[in-house]
Amino acid sequence: MYPTINFYINGEFTSGNATKHQSIINPATLENLGQLPIATTRDLDHALQSAQAAFESWRHSSPMERSKILRKVAQLCRDRAEEIGRHITLDQGKPLAESVGEVKSCADHADWHAEECRRIYGRVIPPRDPRVRQIVVKEPIGVCAAFTPWNFPFNQAIRKISAAIGAGCTIIIKGPEDSPSAVMAIARIFHEAGLPQGVLNVVWGVPAEISDYLIRSPIVRKVSFTGSVPVGKQLAALAGAHMKPITMELGGHSPVLVFPDVDIARVAKQLAYFKIRNAGQVCISPTRFYIHDAIYDEFKKTFIDILANINIGDGLDPETDMGPLAHERRLATMDQFVQNALKHGGKIELGGKRLDKTGYFYAPTVISELDDQAQLMTEEPFGPIAPLTRFHDTEEVLRRANALPYGLAAYAFTNHLQTAHQVSNALQAGMVSINHFGVALPETPFGGIKDSGIGSEGGIETFDGYVVTKFITQR
Numbered sequence: 001m002y003p004t005i006n007f008y009i010n011g012e013f014t015s016g017n018a019t020k021h022q023s024i025i026n027p028a029t030l031e032n033l034g035q036l037p038i039a040t041t042r043d044l045d046h047a048l049q050s051a052q053a054a055f056e057s058w059r060h061s062s063p064m065e066r067s068k069i070l071r072k073v074a075q076l077c078r079d080r081a082e083e084i085g086r087h088i089t090l091d092q093g094k095p096l097a098e099s100v101g102e103v104k105s106c107a108d109h110a111d112w113h114a115e116e117c118r119r120i121y122g123r124v125i126p127p128r129d130p131r132v133r134q135i136v137v138k139e140p141i142g143v144c145a146a147f148t149p150w151n152f153p154f155n156q157a158i159r160k161i162s163a164a165i166g167a168g169c170t171i172i173i174k175g176p177e178d179s180p181s182a183v184m185a186i187a188r189i190f191h192e193a194g195l196p197q198g199v200l201n202v203v204w205g206v207p208a209e210i211s212d213y214l215i216r217s218p219i220v221r222k223v224s225f226t227g228s229v230p231v232g233k234q235l236a237a238l239a240g241a242h243m244k245p246i247t248m249e250l251g252g253h254s255p256v257l258v259f260p261d262v263d264i265a266r267v268a269k270q271l272a273y274f275k276i277r278n279a280g281q282v283c284i285s286p287t288r289f290y291i292h293d294a295i296y297d298e299f300k301k302t303f304i305d306i307l308a309n310i311n312i313g314d315g316l317d318p319e320t321d322m323g324p325l326a327h328e329r330r331l332a333t334m335d336q337f338v339q340n341a342l343k344h345g346g347k348i349e350l351g352g353k354r355l356d357k358t359g360y361f362y363a364p365t366v367i368s369e370l371d372d373q374a375q376l377m378t379e380e381p382f383g384p385i386a387p388l389t390r391f392h393d394t395e396e397v398l399r400r401a402n403a404l405p406y407g408l409a410a411y412a413f414t415n416h417l418q419t420a421h422q423v424s425n426a427l428q429a430g431m432v433s434i435n436h437f438g439v440a441l442p443e444t445p446f447g448g449i450k451d452s453g454i455g456s457e458g459g460i461e462t463f464d465g466y467v468v469t470k471f472i473t474q475r
């Protein structure tokens with residue numbers, strides 16, 4: 001049974017004043033799963049007032065109390081991972097094992113925030129005058145507005161909620177309309193874990209209308225968004241106009257550098273499977289493949305062989321390696337990337353088209369011989385398309401890898417120690433992973449540089465965006 005999707009405002013699950021609704025579609029079967037209420041400004045005002053009222057007491061809650069709730073949340077995530085994962089597969093499409101894995105890994109995120117929120121320390125600054133006491137304290141910033149996307153609907157939301165709540169803030173979150181069950185499940189879990197009313201509020205609706213209304217509201221003191229670069233820039237500009245701090249987790253265009261000293265078969269297999277994870281709809285997905293000339297042909301053959309044989313289907317089928325794209329808009333975008341690649345000399349080695357079956361399925365696609373100006377080499381496809389290109393020397397490939405305005409994740413595969421040092425120092429990215437895919441853990445900071453964003457989630461940096469610094473001096 002797919003859950004009923006409601007708002008969660010002031011501790012109540014409600015459809016508020018909604019008169020309009022939007023259908024929730026299973027991307028694998030095109031079945032209608034349910035209806036999502038569209039918030040009116042009265043609903044948003046209700047959420048704002050609830051979050052503001054709750055902040056007056058929650059800001060003074062002890063870190064132990066917050067920690068206890070977050071621990072309970074972690075436990076409930078583990079207990080319910082199978083059921084919640086099933087709902088995520090229904091409305092988002094990813095294979096069940098990936099959905100369940102997402103929820104279980106979020107239990108670790110909640111635990112991390114439970115631990116770290118007890119360590120939001122200030123400091124004592126030695127005074128010039130011994131009669132003076134100087135201290136720095138970190139205070140919760142206030143009511144936060146968060147906007148999270150559909151690709152990791154549980155993960156993206158729980159990271160923002162745990163950071164805000166752990167810091168003593170209250171939060172209004174607009175989850176992804178296309179895949180809403182995850183954020184709904186999070187609200188139920190926090191509710192049952194004993195979170196006081198109004199600390200967390202969930203709304204749905206027209207994204208641009210909700211973000212505009214919430215960011216302009218004087219009640220909101222902090223804005224956090226995960227999504228595309230253009231939308232991130234719009235929201236950042238609006239937040240800036242109202243002097244509100246932001247955390248922006250935006251798109252990337254991750255380069256992958258494969259050097260000639262690696263085990264080609266092993267690396268090609270690792271990369272093929274990482275590429276099709278969540279059908280390529282991952283902001284840290286390997287995006288531009290730079291393969292050394294000496295191993296290019298062998299790498300290409302193995303990579304294509306693997307992708308040609310993966311099982312594509314409904315994520316509920318245990319045999320499925322890759323599900324559909326999350327919504328219909330992505331199919332047209334994939335076609336557009338492929339058409340543009342053809343204009344830039346691209347040769348389609350595999351796929352390049354939708355699958356002839358019900359659902360938003362797109363074939364794993366490999367394109368070679370592209371020039372660096374093709375759209376696929378400069379804009380995030382956010383789908384199962386891999387452009388393979390050659391490189392000859394390290395300086396040249398680093399120049400190409402750093403040429404784009406993005407800087408989220410970057411990958412390199414080499415067994416040569418000096419090459420590993422050189423590329424990890426030179427790659428312009430918020431996260432560099434050598435010889436594996438080791439990013440996005442609770443204890444490590446996740447975030448981008450350049451157009452890929454501002455601020456980090458996770459790691460000991462996780463609360464930085466949710467606290468303000470106060471200096472107190474007393475004589």
Ligand code: NAD
Pocket residue numbers: 147148149150151175176177207208209211212226227228229231235249250251252282283329330380381382
């Ligand atoms: P989109 O930009 O329409 O939507 C992406 C997400 O942003 C959705 O959840 C949507 O509800 C939200 N959104 C859009 N406009 C908004 C606004 N004005 N205010 C608040 N929220 C808003 O695009 P899409 O077709 O759903 O996805 C396409 C692109 O989005 C991808 O190519 C990718 O670059 C980016 N994206 C990035 C991430 C990420 O993890 N960084 C996740 C999902 C999508």
